[in-house]
Amino acid sequence: NAGVMQNPRHLVRRRGQEARLRCSPMKGHSHVYWYRQLPEEGLKFMVYLQKENIIDESGMPKERFSAEFPKEGPSILRIQQVVRGDSAAYFCASSSGLAILDTQYFGPGTRLTVL
Amino acid sequence: SQKIEQNSEALNIQEGKTATLTCNYTNYSPAYLQWYRQDPGRGPVFLLLIRENEKEKRKERLKVTFDTTLKQSLFHITASQPADSATYLCALAGNTGFQKLVFGTGTRLLVSP
Numbered sequence: 001n002a003g004v005m006q007n008p009r010h011l012v013r014r015r016g017q018e019a020r021l022r023c024s025p026m027k028g029h030s031h032v033y034w035y036r037q038l039p040e041e042g043l044k045f046m047v048y049l050q051k052e053n054i055i056d057e058s059g060m061p062k063e064r065f066s067a068e069f070p071k072e073g074p075s076i077l078r079i080q081q082v083v084r085g086d087s088a089a090y091f092c093a094s095s096s097g098l099a100i101l102d103t104q105y106f107g108p109g110t111r112l113t114v115l
Numbered sequence: 116s117q118k119i120e121q122n123s124e125a126l127n128i129q130e131g132k133t134a135t136l137t138c139n140y141t142n143y144s145p146a147y148l149q150w151y152r153q154d155p156g157r158g159p160v161f162l163l164l165i166r167e168n169e170k171e172k173r174k175e176r177l178k179v180t181f182d183t184t185l186k187q188s189l190f191h192i193t194a195s196q197p198a199d200s201a202t203y204l205c206a207l208a209g210n211t212g213f214q215k216l217v218f219g220t221g222t223r224l225l226v227s228p
Contacts, residue, residue: 004158033215033216035216035218040220041220042119042204042218042219042220042221043159043204043206043216043218044218045215045216045217048215056215058215091158091159093158103161103164104161104216105161106151106158106159106160107158108156108157108158109156109157109158
């Protein structure tokens with residue numbers, strides 16, 4: 001049973017370009033979470049999605065960032081017009097959503113570098 | 116604002132000893148506290164969860180305590196091994212119906228042979 005998959009593992013973008021990060025949850029999981037980890041900082045919650053719905057996006061920057069989890073296909077975190085401060089590791093986690101104490105299973109992360 | 120503090124300095128111990136890591140929090144009343152392990156270049160891996168009404172939880176060589184009065188959790192690894200070397204993160208979650216985790220910055224543990 002494959003775990004949470006993220007791609008690409010490393011992404012390099014120039015300032016002003018767009019970054020698209022993909023996350024395929026574990027089989028059977030319908031809940032996806034995105035976190036960002038800046039150097040020397042803890043993981044920060046960004047957004048929580050279920051299929052076709054954004055449940056909580058309280059951690060998302062108001063501009064340039066968006067996320068979706070379509071009925072078919074992976075969840076996408078999109079960053080438009082990237083700036084150097086967006087350089088970080090972005091982690092996706094998934095859970096089954098069957099219980100309040102769902103364990104979140106994390107992917108290996110995408111390391112975004114903005115030049 | 117919510118704040119979670121973990122020792123930023125690495126903890127160095129010898130193989131076979133017990134490692135104890137601390138997680139303190141302020142301005143938060145979590146319903147659950149979790150500990151994760153993170154290796155370089157990888158995502159966090161869930162280890163243990165403890166509820167606010169539980170004092171202690173054990174799993175093999177791991178033990179977690181949760182003191183809601185002191186607003187502190189202690190994470191113990193007994194009979195430590197070099198393979199236990201990693202960064203350990205504590206994460207808090209409220210009683211909101213889903214787990215919106217709030218993470219500490221983690222403490223790096225180095226176990227030398």
